Amino acid sequence: MKNIVDELVKIHNENFKNKVEDKYFSEMMLSEQYEIYCLFNFMRENIFIEKLKKEDKNKIFEKSQKEKTDFGKNEKFEKNMLGYVAFYGTIESIDIFEIAIKKEYQGQGFGEKLLIESMKNLIKDNENKRIKNIHFSGDKFLLEVNENNEKALKLYKKIGFEEISIRKNYYGNNENAIIMMKSI
Numbered sequence: 001m002k003n004i005v006d007e008l009v010k011i012h013n014e015n016f017k018n019k020v021e022d023k024y025f026s027e028m029m030l031s032e033q034y035e036i037y038c039l040f041n042f043m044r045e046n047i048f049i050e051k052l053k054k055e056d057k058n059k060i061f062e063k064s065q066k067e068k069t070d071f072g073k074n075e076k077f078e079k080n081m082l083g084y085v086a087f088y089g090t091i092e093s094i095d096i097f098e099i100a101i102k103k104e105y106q107g108q109g110f111g112e113k114l115l116i117e118s119m120k121n122l123i124k125d126n127e128n129k130r131i132k133n134i135h136f137s138g139d140k141f142l143l144e145v146n147e148n149n150e151k152a153l154k155l156y157k158k159i160g161f162e163e164i165s166i167r168k169n170y171y172g173n174n175e176n177a178i179i180m181m182k183s184i
Contacts (some may be wrong), residue, residue, distance in 0.1 A: 004052070005029075007081045008036075015100040028086060034097065035087045035136065037118035039110055042079040047110070049117045051125070082110055085118050089136035093181075094122065096143040111155055123184060139184050144170065144177040156180050 008025045028034045029052060036052045083101035087094050101111050119141060126136050144167065145152045161180040170177035 004038075004081070008038075008084055011081070011083060011100045011102055012098070014103050016098075033089055035089070035122060037085050037087075037114065037121065038081050039083045039101070039114040040079045041082050047082070047113065049114060049121065051118075051121060083114055085114055087118075087122055087136070091137055093138040093140045093142045094136055096141060107151075112159060115155070116159055141182045141184065142179065144179050146171055147176045147178050153178065 005022050005025050009020060009022060012024070013019045025036075029036065038050050038052065039047065040050055041047055081102075082105045083099070085099040086097040088097040089095075096115075099111060099115060101114070122136065141161075143156065143161065145156065147153075147166070159182070161182045163178050164181045165179040167177040167179060169175070
């Protein structure tokens with residue numbers, strides 16, 4: 001696997017209309033407001049979720065562009081990133097900022113696994129801290145999704161999100177966003 005930021009950019013760009021560059025994820029990773037969890041496939045069998053840790057985030061910026069960190073190598077074995085979810089923390093809620101799975105792995109339950117496990121881990125990590133991280137407090141998860149994204153709507157409803165509002169023309173071209181919430 002290439003540099004983790006390159007992988008995040010690649011997965012984002014194959015899933016979203018708005019294309020991004022390294023800076024998009026680099027800034028997100030440096031911010032205390034975001035937490036990113038990645039879904040990996042180790043040796044094509046073992047699927048697991050891993051939070052990008054502070055040490056990992058710092059490694060990215062310690063290296064020059066020529067010396068990109070190789071996060072995928074584990075001795076002789078390689079892990080492959082299948083997708084990611086980025087959470088944005090506020091005082092009132094935890095927002096699911098973005099979730100994406102590589103196109104070739106979609107429709108196989110990986111988005112559901114990533115979302116359920118990362119939400120549990122984020123809550124658990126926050127509860128275990130002596131001083132609660134104000135950026136990830138609140139008692140609910142919020143997200144917005146394009147009303148035409150039937151796969152995403154089906155997934156969110158399946159794991160307990162409920163529609164609470166609509167943002168008219170949020171995506172332009174008369175495409176509305178459905179606001180969904182799940183209480184913790």
